[in-house]
Amino acid sequence: MKTVVVTSGKGGVGKTTTSASICTGLALRGFKTAVIDFDVGLRNLDLIMGCERRVVYDLINVVNKEANLHQALIKDKHCDNLFVLPASQTRDKDALTEEGVEEVLKGLEHQGFDYVVCDSPAGIERGAVLALTFADEAIVVTNPEVSSIRDSDRILGILQSKSRRAKEGREPVKEHLLVSRYSPKRVEEGEMLSYKDVQELLRVPLIGVIPESEIVLQASNQGTPAIHLTGSDVAEAYLDVVARFLGEERELRFVSYEKPSLLKRIFGGA
Amino acid sequence: MQGSRNATKAIEFKSGTFSATTAIIRDTNAMHLADAMHALLGGRPDFFAGEPAILDFSQLQKLPERVDWPGLTSLLRRYRLQPVVVRHLPESLADSARKAGLAVLHGDESLKTVAPPPAPQTKAAPVEPPAAAPAPSIPSTPKGSMLLDRPLRSGQQVYARGADLVIIGGVSNGAEVIADGSIHCYGPLRGRAIAGAVGDNSARIFTTALGAELVSIAGVFRTFEKGLPEAVAGKPAQIRLVNEANTQQIRLDPLVLS
Ligand SMILES: Nc1ncnc2c1ncn2[C@@H]1O[C@H](COP(=O)(O)OP(=O)(O)OP(=O)(O)O)[C@@H](O)[C@H]1O
Ligand SMILES: [Mg+2]
Numbered sequence: 121m122k123t124v125v126v127t128s129g130k131g132g133v134g135k136t137t138t139s140a141s142i143c144t145g146l147a148l149r150g151f152k153t154a155v156i157d158f159d160v161g162l163r164n165l166d167l168i169m170g171c172e173r174r175v176v177y178d179l180i181n182v183v184n185k186e187a188n189l190h191q192a193l194i195k196d197k198h199c200d201n202l203f204v205l206p207a208s209q210t211r212d213k214d215a216l217t218e219e220g221v222e223e224v225l226k227g228l229e230h231q232g233f234d235y236v237v238c239d240s241p242a243g244i245e246r247g248a249v250l251a252l253t254f255a256d257e258a259i260v261v262t263n264p265e266v267s268s269i270r271d272s273d274r275i276l277g278i279l280q281s282k283s284r285r286a287k288e289g290r291e292p293v294k295e296h297l298l299v300s301r302y303s304p305k306r307v308e309e310g311e312m313l314s315y316k317d318v319q320e321l322l323r324v325p326l327i328g329v330i331p332e333s334e335i336v337l338q339a340s341n342q343g344t345p346a347i348h349l350t351g352s353d354v355a356e357a358y359l360d361v362v363a364r365f366l367g368e369e370r371e372l373r374f375v376s377y378e379k380p381s382l383l384k385r386i387f388g389g390a
Numbered sequence: 391m392q393g394s395r396n397a398t399k400a401i402e403f404k405s406g407t408f409s410a411t412t413a414i415i416r417d418t419n420a421m422h423l424a425d426a427m428h429a430l431l432g433g434r435p436d437f438f439a440g441e442p443a444i445l446d447f448s449q450l451q452k453l454p455e456r457v458d459w460p461g462l463t464s465l466l467r468r469y470r471l472q473p474v475v476v477r478h479l480p481e482s483l484a485d486s487a488r489k490a491g492l493a494v495l496h497g498d499e500s501l502k503t504v505a506p507p508p509a510p511q512t513k514a515a516p517v518e519p520p521a522a523a524p525a526p527s528i529p530s531t532p533k534g535s536m537l538l539d540r541p542l543r544s545g546q547q548v549y550a551r552g553a554d555l556v557i558i559g560g561v562s563n564g565a566e567v568i569a570d571g572s573i574h575c576y577g578p579l580r581g582r583a584i585a586g587a588v589g590d591n592s593a594r595i596f597t598t599a600l601g602a603e604l605v606s607i608a609g610v611f612r613t614f615e616k617g618l619p620e621a622v623a624g625k626p627a628q629i630r631l632v633n634e635a636n637t638q639q640i641r642l643d644p645l646v647l648s
Contacts, residue, residue: 274543
């Protein structure tokens with residue numbers, strides 16, 4: 121079993137959006153996958169996954185042994201081999217312990233899961249540290265702006281020092297950079313850092329670039345991970361990310377801005 | 391009254407050493423100091439990371455009648471430096487310092503300082519007992535080297551005590567590398583690099599791509615708010631101390647790697 125943390129330091133950069141699409145993408149590839157919401161207090165992964173009405177038990181119930189994994193895991197509405205472990209809305213943050221999380225992960229491994237995706241809360245405090253503690257791989261979601269890059273840099277440092285792999289001196293957590301909310305047009309106009317700048321500053325292998333698109337909002341309103349909106353640039357970009365995550369080569373798409381052609385400018389429309 | 395051993399231990403006292411920055415204050419006028427610090431540190435409010443500081447008055451230019459302690463301490467705190475101790479303070483000022491909540495040390499009471507970040511000054515005056523005549527260089531022979539084979543990220547700090555530091559992967563903005571010897575950085579050096587931390591003025595800093603926020607050798611340092619010189623910015627570079635016009639200065643040179 122592989123544990124993958126989706127993290128960022130900064131809030132609102134697209135971690136939950138990314139977690140939902142990546143766990144779905146892995147499940148679509150046939151892997152038995154679980155996604156855990158570590159954002160204790162702010163339930164939102166279940167909304168994005170569209171399973172909020174079926175939440176009975178949550179991560180903390182399992183940690184406290186008030187429910188077993190089997191009871192708490194919610195089967196995804198699209199994929200048979202995908203399960204959601206929601207966060208608690210009410211309990212206080214300290215209810216989550218390192219030992220508790222370790223138990224839960226062991227339980228998932230025992231049940232034959234191939235991948236566990238951990239949706240980290242923002243920040244660099246306890247919750248974010250717990251989400252990355254047991255990671256084998258990390259997807260660091262970064263928006264092309266200075267504050268997000270700086271926070272990603274911080275979280276990369278924490279990954280190096282606080283993860284189990286680091287503490288036990290094992291092979292370090294494999295790091296991936298995902299640049300999200302990318303607007304090639306604004307990059308072209310010099311209003312946004314390019315993904316190359318971001319990568320140059322963070323020096324982590326790039327796993328993909330997700331364009332800024334209203335599709336994401338549409339998907340979240342429907343309670344459907346964006347990767348399901350086939351044909352949209354966001355869905356395609358996430359499919360590429362999953363392929364690269366699995367070791368396949370994919371060329372970067374949706375990173376260059378094509379000026380509307382003269383015909384388009386004259387006659388408008390698509 | 392047995393069995394409550396831990397309950398009675400609300401506080402415990404142990405002796406120990408801690409690391410601190412020494413600020414050598416030559417002029418106590420808060421306005422002058424504010425200007426000097428702004429010039430040195432570029433008004434960056436987070437220049438220090440909340441470190442404790444020793445205020446050293448051994449080089450006072452003239453004896454002031456009184457010192458505006460609240461002004462002085464709040465100015466230092468603005469740069470996130472936390473003054474805790476004064477030393478070599480003229481006796482006439484000691485009482486007022488104590489009243490301001492500062493500990494007063496006299497003469498040669500030894501305070502072990504380890505890993506001193508740069509003190510706000512331009513002359514080479516690393517942390518050392520000021521009783522000694524200004525030694526040109528502290529003969530420190532760094533033994534061996536410390537190897538860091540991961541990038542150092544924002545908020546992280548590494549100190550190679552008594553050694554050179556070799557970093558593979560680069561240093562991010564907001565990270566800090568300190569060595570008693572030289573620093574060799576394979577990868578972009580973007581944070582703060584402090585070589586010769588206990589006074590070795592033959593220490594150097596090398597990098598394959600210079601982008602530092604601050605470099606310091608033996609307490610002499612330079613910041614780059616207005617950007618690095620074009621010849622070295624983003625390029626392989628070597629940084630060392632040279633004697634120019636009788637003062638020690640930081641010199642940045644391109645490093646030719648053929
Ligand atoms: N590629 C995108 N294009 C447009 N909007 C996006 C994109 N990705 C995310 N968003 C929007 O940004 C907001 C934050 O996204 P999301 O909840 O995934 O971020 P997060 O990092 O999980 O936030 P938090 O730190 O609060 O957990 C949401 O409103 C989401 O719809
Ligand atoms: Mg989120």
